[in-house]
Amino acid sequence: MQLYTPIELNQLQQDLPYLINIMQWVQSFLAKPHPDLGRSGPVCPFVPYAIKSNTIRFAVIHAKNMEPQQLEEMVLCYRDTFLELEPRDRESAINKTILLIFPELDREETSKLVDGVQQKLKPLFVDLGLMIGEFHKHNESPGLHNENFRPLRSPIPMLAIRFMVESDLPFLINADDIDSRIKFLEAYIQRFENEARDQKNLNKACQALALAKEQIQQEKVLHLNCEYAAAK
Known part of the structure; x- marks a missing residue:
């Protein structure tokens, strides 16, 4: 009523x-x-x-x-x-x-x-x-x-x-900020890892997450090398 x-x-x-x-x-x-x-x-x-x-x-x-x-x-x-x-x-x-x-x-x-x-x-x-x-x-x-x-x-x-639905991956995988991209991909994987209907999307998200984390690690190493060179 x-x-x-x-x-x-x-x-x-x-x-x-x-x-x-x-x-x-x-x-x-x-x-x-x-x-x-x-x-x-x-x-x-x-x-x-x-x-x-x-x-x-x-x-x-x-x-x-x-x-x-x-x-x-x-x-x-x-x-x-x-x-x-x-x-x-x-x-x-x-x-x-x-x-x-x-x-x-x-x-x-x-x-x-x-x-x-x-x-x-x-x-x-x-x-x-x-x-x-x-x-x-x-x-x-x-x-x-x-x-x-x-x-x-x-x-x-x-x-x-x-x-979120599985087809939302393109809206998450292309985030300009790499930290946001990692968080988005982790949330996507957590939501669909046990019930993905399209395994290709889940695999793509996992690969993109691994690449983003590798990029973060490479940037950290580069930053440390620059600091080391500047200190010499």
């Missing part, structure tokens, strides 16, 4: 157009094939099941003039909420998603808040076997099967919270 106060109704009335807009985008874009995708099937193969199982949740966040730290704390609260939401069994929960919608942000604020918060919090999500993705009109991230396709462009800026 759902009860509303007058204030809640007024807020719902304001938020409803944004919720409808994003739901339509989810149904007409993410859940459908696209000629530029570079593979068969919907843009996001999990979305049709998520719609059918009713496991997508939406929230409208009025973040205008909000400081990044405020938004970080709010997003972390939604992360904790996500973990508590049903379904919680591993097989069903893979289709569970929270979409955080930010309707009032201009391009500069989107870069500062949506992109900035996503980059800042990604390690905290990956460590728990989660992913946090940024969506907005100016997102330049290319598709995995067609570098000219832009699958993360949405009509309104958003952050998406979901569980």
